[in-house]
Amino acid sequence: MLTIYSEDHRLHHGAAELYRGRLVPCFEMPARAEQVLDRVKAAGLGAVVAPDPLDRAALARVHAEDYLAFLETAWDEWQALGETGDALPYAWPATGLRRDVPPEHIDGKLGFYSIDAAVPITAGTWRAITSSAACALTGARQIVEGAASAFALCRPPGHHAGARAMGGFCYLNNAAIAAQYLRDNGAGRVAILDVDYHHGNGTQSIFYDRGDVFFASLHGDPAVEYPFFLGHADERGEGDGLGANRNFPLPWGTSGADYLSALDAALADIAAFAPDMVVVSLGVDTFAEDPISHFKLHGPDFAEIGRRVAGLGRRTLFVMEGGYAVADIGANVAHVLTGFAGA
Ligand code: 6XA
Ligand code: ZN
Secondary structure, three states, rough: OOOOOOOHHHOOOOOEEEEOOEEEOOOHHHHHHHHHHHHHHHOOOEEEEOOOOOHHHHHHHHOHHHHHHHHHHHHHHHOOOOOOOOOOOOOOOOOOOOOOOOOOOOHHHHHHHHOOOOOEOOHHHHHHHHHHHHHHHHHHHHHHOOOOEEEEEOOOOOOOOOEEEEOEEOOOOOOHHHHHHHHHHOOOOOOEEEOOOOOOHHHHHHOOOOEEEEEEEEOOOOOOOOOOOOOOOOOOOOHHOOOEEEEEEEEEOEHHHHHHHHHHHHHHHHHHHOOOEEHHHHHHOOOOOOOOOOOOEEEEHHHHHHHHHHHOOOOOEEEOOOOHHHHHHHHHHHHHHHHHOOO
């Protein structure tokens, strides 16, 4: 299995995030991707290659042009204020406020194009997020060209990013961009399986009214877990997409065994959808020792996830999402991928 990786991710290194009322160092840090790279190499999974040059048009198949323009220019606008630290949003057009008049000031734009404050924009953010998306697109190209699987070692992650919104460490929705690329290049039907601990609200919203891309997600119940405002079991899609969205909210403390039962249900739905190709949003923040999550999965559970996904018998692109137990993130990702490859 080919791994696609770019060192550009290091250019994005947010200083701090708000966590339980305090500013703390960002959980989403460069060391995460370095650890994954090390362990994937050690596992002998296959070659590690650099991404193809980015085709910006592929981003615009998923994200609105005004949002892309915002991401590209946000740092310069922020710097023009004389600021040198990270740009962060602090005001949002929530209930009762207007969304129909886009703000002109960068402080307003940051809130207009985000769902929370966990999205620092730094000098290197645009380079890092476009390289991350390029990794996903290169993996998707491999799949289209016939590879049985590929691993896009994306950082920053993507699944909380919507068509016009960043959030939860995510700016460009790498999995959605890859899924759309697969649709545009030969796959009639694509399924996205999101096994990150958090609901993939961005991916769900991007495909919610479409019947050609199935989205299934297992995650901490939004009643008690970020992103709080999407990811409930009754969200089944709308219009042409009715029936093509499936959420499995699970309680804090969910064990490996209970998780794998829910995974089987998600995989049965995906098999019934009969996708041509599969994208897996691969977060390993379901790990028992993850510092911000509350499931109880261990190494063997991750290998089992890989094995069961392989049971679908479809060409599969893995796209890196979350996981913050930095010392273990690489081993857990490698377990999933070797579980898949050895199945
Ligand atoms: C914000 C929590 C963001 C969760 C990020 C994540 N304090 N998403 O891992 O998958
Ligand atoms: Zn997560």
